[in-house]
Amino acid sequence: MIGRLNHVAIAVPDLDAAAEQYRSALGAKVGEPQDEPDHGVTVVFIELPNTKIELLYPLGDSSPISGFLEKNPAGGIHHICYEVDDIIAARDRLLESGARVLGDGEPKIGAHGKPVLFLHPKDFNGCLTELEEV
Numbered sequence: 499m500i501g502r503l504n505h506v507a508i509a510v511p512d513l514d515a516a517a518e519q520y521r522s523a524l525g526a527k528v529g530e531p532q533d534e535p536d537h538g539v540t541v542v543f544i545e546l547p548n549t550k551i552e553l554l555y556p557l558g559d560s561s562p563i564s565g566f567l568e569k570n571p572a573g574g575i576h577h578i579c580y581e582v583d584d585i586i587a588a589r590d591r592l593l594e595s596g597a598r599v600l601g602d603g604e605p606k607i608g609a610h611g612k613p614v615l616f617l618h619p620k621d622f623n624g625c626l627t628e629l630e631e632v
């Protein structure tokens with residue numbers, strides 16, 4: 499059912515420093531910071547040959563990233579995102595397997611303009627897991 503790894507999202511305590519590290523030390527193609535007010539994050543997209551990295555930094559007072567950075571002050575992997583062809587079919591299959599979908603269970607439009615869902619990390623070996631319909 500799952501397809502390609504769409505991205506790995508890393509919460510970072512200093513967005514400029516992290517972007518510069520990927521640009522200079524790792525030689526990656528690094529985009530400009532983009533504010534995503536609906537998601538409470540500022541994101542820097544990094545294009546790799548086979549996937550993307552998203553550097554996440556809190557935006558606003560109620561950012562979902564703030565608590566994560568309090569627990570992980572040096573930053574850390576926040577979630578991974580897999581591609582699926584049909585997000586409703588994927589959700590229903592996962593619910594049937596006993597997995598929990600976060601929020602109201604309905605797909606939302608994610609940072610790439612495509613429908614996304616998040617799955618409870620406790621149901622996926624401690625890893626917050628995003629599905630994106632492509």
Ligand code: CO
Nearest residue numbers: 507577579628
């Ligand atoms: Co994501």
